Structures are given as C-alpha cells and as structure tokens.
Amino acid sequence: MAYRRLLLPLTGTAAGESALATALITARIWHAHVHCLHVRVDARDVAPLAGEGLSGAMIEEMMAATERESGDRAGRVRGLFERFASAASGVTLAEDPDTAAKADAPTLSFSSVAGREEEVVAQQSRLYDIAVVPHPEAGEDVSSSDALHAVLFDSGRPVLIAPREAPAEIGSRVCIAWNGTAESAAAVAAALPWLHKANAVRILTAAEYQRRGPPAEGIQTYLRWHGIAAEITTFKPMTREVGAGLLGATRDFAADLLVMGGYSHSRLRQLILGGVTRHVLENADIPVLMCR
Template identity: 30%
Template sequence: MSYRDILVHLTLDPRNETRIQVAIAMARRFGARVSGLYTVPPPNVPYYMGEYIPTELIQKQMDEAQKASASARQSFLSICEGAGIEHRWLASDMAPVEALRLAVRASDMAIVGQPDPNPGNPASVPYGTDVLPQELALQAGRPVLAIPYAGQFGEVGRRVLLAWNGKREAARAVHDTMPILRGAEVVHLIVVAPEKKGRTPLAEIAEHLQRYGLRLETAVVDGGGQKVGLALMAEAQARNADLVVMGAFGHSRLREMVFGGVTETVLSNMTLPVVLSN
C-alpha cells in the first residue's frame, strides 16, 4: 500500500504555498501525483445592503475571484514544475467541504489548512474554511492532513505520534496512514491513561504494528487531569514529533463542540500537522 494521489486545498489564503510544499514532499516520498484544488469564493454581499445588490458589485467580486484563481493556478503550476513532480490543477465554485469531499474520494489523502483559531476579523477567514478540517474528516472517507495556521513545514511523518484508544476511528487512522508509519524513523504509540484502572488497549495494537516492522516506542501517559487533546499535543512536543495521527470524532461533532472533545481540542491547539481519520 502506498499513496498515488494527493489532493491539496487552495483558496484565498497566504498559506497556500505551505500546504503545497507539504504535498510535494509527500509526493516525492511516495511517487504520487499532487492535485491542487482551488475553491473559488462566492460574492460577499454585506448584510446591511438588504435585498438591494448592485449588479456591478457582484460582477466586480466575481472578476476579482477569477483573477485570484488564475494567480493561484500560476503559482501552483510553477512550484510543482520546479519540483519536478506530477501534478494537475482543479478548480471548483462549490463550497470547500463539498468540493473536497467529492474530489478526495478519488484520491488517497486531502491536505487542508487549520483555520485561524483567533481571527481578529472573522470576515477575513477564507470562505467555507472555518470548520474545514472537522467537516471534511467526517465526510471524506479518506484521511485528512491538517496543516497548522502558523509555522513552516516541509516533509512530515518521520517522527510520528500515533494516538490510540482502541476505538474504530483510531483503527481507521492506523490503516489510512500505514504508508507513512512504515517509513517513519520512529512511531510513538501513545495511550492517554484511562480514568478507570484496567488493562490498556496498547498491547494488542503494538503487537499488530510490529508485524509491519515499525520502529515503535510505546507509552501510557498520565494526562495530569488536563484534556486528552492537550495531553497529546504536549506529548508530541516533548517527543519532537513532526506529525500526529489520530482518529476523529469518537462522539458526535455537536457533543465535541459543546463539551470540548479530543478532536476539537487538538484542532484548536495544534502546533504541528495532524492526520484525522473517521
């Protein structure tokens, strides 16, 4: 098993190139093609204008959106051609989640950006990307690699923190990222200690992964009373990981939003790339 098609999301976002570089590094590693999917934002009409929407305003925004798309296309093609990798350009006027959901099902992985966790101006957040990693992880049927809002990242997946809790989503994440895990220098297989005493689900999955020849380091860690998501981020930093792999949304997304589930906590506090699978 390997990756042959990697999809990277592009939009009105200065972080486009960061995601492209991650996709290129992965493409080189696996001999994959990179597809750049640009989602064209719809016209943004201020709410105070009510029903009166000048045609000129709509047309001007549409023209600017197409100009931005053309600029992003030129940049993507130039970067990929310079890197010498197989690539193609895709564009869609659908909402990002919908466009990516359809495209990634014919790919192996989607690379998307973490939305700004603390936007000074919410209106500056690119259209449809405010909940993109969360929604896409639930709908894609493929692993979703989320790249943090801040920081520079090149090749990822050499030092992996693999979060394990024995649930279906975690098992999906293991399978979805096996090409990465098999090539990693080290895989830190981590279980955050359960509240109740008893045997952790660590032994069985460690034995299974060792059959693939993974360079494993296993540990059951005490979260110290903090949220599991924060404990995972702290462990990733302490172990100098460059990638976190985890199952996404063991509970409903609404419940996680209300009660602060692991996935929402990680995506709000991530400082390194995270692969989500559901």
C-alpha cells in the first residue's frame, strides 16, 4: 500500500508555502506525484450576487474587476509554485503518469482552473489518494478552510492538514485519536501505509472522547492483524478541553503525525460550539490526517 497521487489546493498564502513543503515531504516518502491546483473565481458567478438596482454596465464592471483580481491572484500562486519547484532538489515536473513513472524522483504539476473552489476541490480530490490542504487560518486564508471542508465532506478521500510551519519529517511516530466512531475507523484505514512505516504508534483514548463503538483495545487488535504494534495511552482533558488534552498527549509522545476522524457530531454543531475537531484544526503543530 502506498500513496501515489496527492492533490494540493493552493491559495498563495504563507500557509500555502508550508503545505507545499509538507506535500513534498510526503511525496518523497512515497515516491509520489503532487498536483497543485489553484481555483480561480469565475466572474460569471458574480452576476447572480450583484442584486437588483444595478445596471448592466455596473454588473459588467464588477465582473471585469473580479476577473482582473482573480487573474492577479492566479499569477501569484503560479509564481509561488514555480519558485518552490525550482528551489526543491531532486524533483521532476510531470503532467502525466507515464512521464512520472520514468522519473526517479517525486514529481510535481500545476494547473489553474475557474470555478467554485468547494465544488472543484471536492470533485477533483476523488481522483487522488489523499489531499493535502494548508492550515486553516481565519482571515487571510479562509479559502483553505473551504477546501478542507470540501475534501472532508464531499470527496470520500482522506485529507492531510499541513501545520503552519513545515515539519522536519512525517510519520515516524504516529498517534491515533480513537473514539470508536466510523470516522476514526476510516482514518485508521486511510493511515495504514503510514502506520506500517512508523517506528512507533500510540493509540490515544479518553472517557470524555469515547463515543458509542469499539474501545481502544479493539483497534489495537485490528492493527495487530496488520502486523502493526501499537500501545494504548489514556489522556486527560486540559481545563475540561478534550482537544487540548489530545494535543498535549501527542506532544508527550513526540508524534509527527496525528490520525483522527473529523466531525463526529454534525458539522453545524461543530462550527457553532467548537469541539475536538475544531480545536485540533486550529492548534495542531504537526500534520493531521483526517477522514469523515
């Protein structure tokens, strides 16, 4: 088992640079291909939002301004990709699988398309083994959060959330956040290639985190059937915050990858009330592999 094709939605922010580096580290491990995708705003989508009371000329000007801004942003994102690709050692640019197969190195490609980011990213992610997304930051990088939700909810694929700063390595010491849910089971299945390569694996569990489903001993046995040895550790919430306790336990293990299910409750409740998923997304300083 291996990851051979990775999708990286690029937005051109500082978080995007870290995601590029994270994706390349992953590609080097798996000798894989990374396709960087930038989704431009389609000016035609602006017209329905213009509202009543605007003349045709005003709507056309809004569309033209959107087109210019979108084009400028696309140019900056392409520039970011080109600078990164030229500075990276041992990397080959490739557009098709035959060229990539001949390269004795990880490969990169880039494309920019117009559309709605959530739709394009969700649909394209279905053709990749895993999507790598920039760390979701409020304000300057809101679009990366859109990409994250698109992959989690609509792609059927796992997502690797890059930290704010690129890690030195990924997957040598792996923590599994286990709460017995279908989401956490899907995350473990998606992470099996990492778990087989890891030097150490720890299952993290807590009464406050556990939902209806198999306990940690069950997933430990499952991993043993796959030839993976994993220890179980019970963590404690910090100041009644389960997510903080979970991240504290990953730091205690010196983990460089956290595997967990995302949004065990409804998405709306998570966004309004917070929750473990949201806390981890906002505060993790290591890559996090999630499935929904």
